[in-house]
Amino acid sequence: MNTITSSGETITLKLDRDVVAANCSELREQLRQILATGSRALVLDFSEVRMVDSAGLGMLIAAHNSFSRSQGEISVTNCSPEILELFRSMRLHQHMKIEGTGLENE
C-alpha cells in the first residue's frame, strides 16, 4: 500500500509497487485524490519502485500536466539508476525534478 505523508504544503507519496500498466489505474486515482486536496507540491518517492513502463511514463506526464494547470509541481525522488536513465532518455527531467538515490556512481 502506498504511503502518504505531508509536511507543510508538500505531500510525499511513497510508492510500494512498480509504475506499470497493471498498476496505473489505482495510482492514477490516488494522484487525482491528492490533486483534489489542493496540494501544490507532490513528491513521489520511488525507493521501492523497480520498473516503469510506457503506461507509467504516460501517467506521470498526465499527473504533471494536471498539477501544472493548478500551478503545482511534481518531483520524483530516490530513483534507481535504471529508472533515472529511462526518465532522462524519455526527457522527463526537462519537465519535472528527478532525483536518484545518490548512489548512482558507486
Add this chain to the structure above:
Amino acid sequence: MKEELRRRISACQEAIESFCAEFKKWLGDQVTPRDAFAGELLLREALVNAVEHGCQSNRLAQVECVVRGGPGRLLIAVLDPGPGFDWRSRWDTDPDLLACSGRGVLIFRTYASRVRFNRAGNAVMLYRRLEKKIERK
C-alpha cells in the same frame, strides 16, 4: 538462465505480470541490472502492445512469447493474432514531450540493439546486446 522460455499467455494484464515475473526468474542474476531492466522493459512494452492493440484486451485471445538467451545477447519475440501495427508510420516519430502515450516505439529504439517487425506488424523481435557482467569481489 536456460536457453529459451516460451509461453502462450492470455491477453490480460495479470498474464503479463505473471510472465514478466517468470522472465525475471529466468534471467536470474546472470546479466547486469541495466540489462535486466532493459530486457524486462522491452518485454513489457511488446506484451502490452500485443494485449491492448493486437488483442483489444480480449482475454480469450492468446499471445505467443519467446525469450532466448545466448552469449552476450537476448532475443524477445512476441506474436499476437491481431491485424498488425503500422510500425512504419511510427518508427521515426518521437512523441510530444508532454504526450500521455505513444512511447512504446521510442522505448524499442532506445533499449533494443535491433528491432524487427514482420510484414503484417503483429510480430516483433527485439534483440539486445548484453553488457559483460563483471563480478564484484
